[in-house]
Amino acid sequence: MSNIVAKLATTGAALAASFIAKKATDGTWSFVTGKEVPDNPDDPDIDIKEAILFAILSGALIALARMLANRQTTKVLGAAQGKSSAQIADES
Template identity: 65%
Template sequence: MGNLVAKLLTVGAVIAASSIARKATDGTWKFVTGNDSPTNPEDPDIDLKEAVAFAVLSGALVGLARMLANRESSRVISRASRRTSEQIADATN
């Protein structure tokens, strides 16, 4: 599997994971607070505590989703190319 294909697979997985994480963030926010998630947490009209809580929640979920997507895409690429994950990381950087 070429380096370009590996990079495209990883980017696609991260974009998909980020999108799913955003939906999970919105759903979790709605479940916990009963309100829709802030459309723009940087808006000064939004309470600072709410903005910070939303930033922490969304940052954690997006970071977790990206990490899992990177790990899984590395595993798939490693199996497909029969190379170790270290070799793949060196080739895609």
């Protein structure tokens, strides 16, 4: 049962982190470039440099947020269950 709870908590944290990172990406993009976020970077009308930079920025921020959320969730679950973070990570 605790394995299911750990997976649900980790998944929920990763989804929340992705949502927050997406908002941060959009805000950062608008602040740095002064432009709106590309609706669809795959659109051929979007400049290729702009599409690449947006993909790099969004990918990096989302991956970082998800990794941090997973680490923190594992740490909290481990403390709550009296296990080390490594034991919780191995169960997931």
